[in-house]
Amino acid sequence: MISPQTQPKTPNSQDQYANTLPYLHVDEDGGWTNISMRPRSDTVSPRLGEAYDPSFSEAQESMQDRIVRISEDLREIENFYNIEGSPARYTRLSEFFKSELAELSDVPFSSYSQDEKVDYILLKNFLYRSQRNLALDRSREAEFAPFVELFAEPIRKWCEIRQRQQADEVFDPQTLADSLSTIYNAVLHCIAHVAKHGSEYSQATGSRAARRINELRKHVDETCNFYSGYHPSFDYWVASPRAALNSALQSLEDQVRNIIIGAGDENTITGEPIGRNGLLVELEAEMIPYSPEELLRIAEHEYTWCEGMMQAAAEQLGYADWRDALEYVKNLYEPPATHTSFVRGLVTEGASYVKKHNLVTVPRLAEEAITITRIPPAKQRVSPFFLGGRRLQIAYPRADMEHTEKLMTLRGNNRHFSRATAFHEMIPGHRLQLYVGRRSRPYRAKLFSTPFFIEGWALYWEMVLWDRGDFFTTPEDKIGSLFWRMHRCVRITFSLGFHLGQISPEECVELLVERVGHERSTAEGEVRRSLNGSYSPLYQAGYMLGALQLSQLRREAVETGDGRFAEKAFHDRVLGANVMPIEMLRALLLGKELSPDFKPKWRFYGDV
Known part of the structure; x- marks a missing residue:
């Protein structure tokens, strides 16, 4: 456990609490003990008991508050832009990581404690890693695009319209039915492509593609279930092409698993190697x-x-x-x-x-x-x-x-x-x-x-x-x-x-x-x-x-x-x-000197 922090001296008057903030100690048994006070810093964000100030500058955040905010903001983005492979998702995540890195460069690193400097480097490392993985994901998407993207793009379009629910995006069940019928034909084309060219793709590409097809099928279901029984003419127009598309997507997924992955046997172990890079x-x-x-x-x-x-x-x-x-x-x-x-x-x-x-x-x-x-x-x-x-x-x-x-x-x-x-x-x-x-x-x-x-x-x-x-x-x-x-x-x-x-x-x-x-x-x-x-x-x-x-x-x-x-x-x-x-x-722990552009160099095992 963390050693208890040193208790501050008791103030002589109530006025001495004007620039302090409450915090809790953790006792040896992991329980919460008394509330103490600590000095307020001009570089921290609003805390417990303070009114939210919309004009509060993110440059004033403590590193802990910044990490908590970024964690929650990222969760919000990923929950809303939840269609994997969507250009909208990639764009929004890329903007988020880029903007957070830019804002991080403005923080007063040299004035931070060792703990805060560590948090800064950890956060910067996380954001750079997220950017790089986003780019790697996009390159892997291209590997299965020939038999997925033909139908994935129109599916994403309709699912994103359902998510946004904007007044200027008029939803018409007959138009959706026409689109689902066209998407169905595109899936049939992809099934034929996999039957002819499946051996040309790696098992890892097949595994990623099968997962993506399964995800898209679930997004179609979620979108249709949102309207079914609520929109007066939805089921009349959409029920039949929806069922046909669902069956075709399932057939394509099964075919990818059988031909490209070779996972017809439930005991087959599959995986997705990421390569040396x-x-x-x-x-x-x-x-x-x-x-x-x-x-x-x-x-x-x-x-x-x-x-x-x-x-x-x-x-x-x-x-x-x-x-x-x-x-x-x-x-x-x-x-x-x-x-x-x-x-x-x-x-x-x-x-x-x-x-x-x-x-x-x-x-x-x-x-x-x-x-x-x-x-x-x-x-x-x-x-x-x-x-x-x-x-x-x-x-x-x-x-x-x-x-x-x-x-x-x-x-x-x-x-x-x-x-x-x-x-x-x-x-x-x-x-x-x-x-x-x-x-x-x-x-x-x-x-x-x-x-x-x-x-x-x-x-x-x-x-x-x-x-x-x-x-x-x-x-x-x-x-x-x-x-x-x-x-x-x-x-x-x-x-x-x-x-x-x-x-x-x-x-x-x-x-x-x-x-x-x-x-x-x-x-x-x-x-x-x-x-x-x-x-x-x-x-x-x-x-x-x-x-x-x-x-x-x-x-x-x-x-x-x-x-x-x-x-x-x-x-x-x-x-x-x-x-x-x-x-x-x-x-x-050892109080090593840290800089904003810290790079790992500890050869903990020596040279090998």
């Missing part, structure tokens, strides 16, 4: 001054260390090959009747350990109010292990699952694998991280979320407890911990390899099975979740790389130099800073 954009935004190729070498170096430790633990158990020892450990799973209480005990153990050794502050409610739920079998196809955060979600076989699936789930969630993930997901991992983050600088989490901080923090604790030497003591527990370390190394290898176009989803699965020892079903779940678009391209790499960054930062802040932080204070300060790239966290 896309990865470079993401790495710059995450403030990682390494190339994708260098990160692959870091992953291999870490994997080699893990494999050596795994072999040593295997020999302690009498096995000549670590894979045989891993098979032994996998079969040490908890039976159904006691599994939930076993997992709850692991969560309690992790929290008790860090409190006993005074490693990090654990607010009472963070530990007390933990809810446990189960991951449904269908969701286990993409989440075959624990999930954490506000609640602990556990993967465990249900009665109606196939026998082989039950065994793979049991083996993939055995006692010793679970011991190394329960605290990762809860305390001191994600549960504690999110609990504090919702109470300390929550505005940073809206725009600056990064897996290098979120997942790096949780894996970092696996490294801390390993290095302490008194948590993973048995060979079985060491194998359970090393399994996950190897897994995170190979996550870098397969995710970057996929986005570089070097390996297929099927080869990603094989890497996890052969190099880590995954059950095939859990390997497929990991790859499916990693590549299906629900996670950012660098998300899987963020675990190991973020943990390595935090480990190096801990050495600099706690173990070397002036030792400015005790270990507990360091961890509390990291949590209190909330989400940001680790290089910015380093600059904040």
Whole structure:
């Protein structure tokens, strides 16, 4: 937790409150305590209890208020201009990012505190990243334009008329019906194009196109549902061409999935590689001054260390090959009747350990109010292990699952694998991280979320407890911990390899099975979740790389130099800073000199 701020002296008269503002302290248990007062600054925007002033200049905003405003404004723009691929959406977003960057250049950077300078750089980085990704999106749109844009443009036109509801845009159901009939013929033309030329397009292009077709079909439905039953002649004219168009769009989507993506089988894993240029954009935004190729070498170096430790633990158990020892450990799973209480005990153990050794502050409610739920079998196809955060979600076989699936789930969630993930997901991992983050600088989490901080923090604790030497003591527990370390190394290898176009989803699965020892079903779940678009391209790499960054930062802040932080204070300060790239966290904690044109340069792993 953040250390309590110094209490200001009590004023002698009421007049001394004239230029102060109220603020709240957070106590050790995460609750709100008394309201104190702090000096009012001429550079901050209106706050609690003040009337809104429409003439207030955005140049007067504090950085925190600016970030909150931009977060909300961006949400408004994306909610209204919600048709992906629309020129109107691209134009409005581009104008927004450009104008906010221009206004940001006028702020008084040199007068800011270190925290405010960090916020400035984070915001500038976010806006530049958004601009670059917008441009990349437009270039990817062009790849499937030959079989989408012919019908997409008139669909967007009608949907945007419905959204605007301007008095000068007269809506006529017969005209819409004529247009839908024309759009239907355009879709038929695109179906013929895909049948003839589908093999010329990449799987990634097909995946993006199928998603876009599905989105457009939903927008047509939303537009028609808005008028249906309300406009007197709408259903008379529109019902028939609407149904025909809906069927044609569904046929085109199915054809794209079958011919271009090759996803007729529900077990097929698909993804959208972003290429080397896309990865470079993401790495710059995450403030990682390494190339994708260098990160692959870091992953291999870490994997080699893990494999050596795994072999040593295997020999302690009498096995000549670590894979045989891993098979032994996998079969040490908890039976159904006691599994939930076993997992709850692991969560309690992790929290008790860090409190006993005074490693990090654990607010009472963070530990007390933990809810446990189960991951449904269908969701286990993409989440075959624990999930954490506000609640602990556990993967465990249900009665109606196939026998082989039950065994793979049991083996993939055995006692010793679970011991190394329960605290990762809860305390001191994600549960504690999110609990504090919702109470300390929550505005940073809206725009600056990064897996290098979120997942790096949780894996970092696996490294801390390993290095302490008194948590993973048995060979079985060491194998359970090393399994996950190897897994995170190979996550870098397969995710970057996929986005570089070097390996297929099927080869990603094989890497996890052969190099880590995954059950095939859990390997497929990991790859499916990693590549299906629900996670950012660098998300899987963020675990190991973020943990390595935090480990190096801990050495600099706690173990070397002036030792400015005790270990507990360091961890509390990291949590209190909330989400940001680790290089910015380093600059904040160590007081590094910052400039408005800050560029990442911290080689946290040395040269590789």
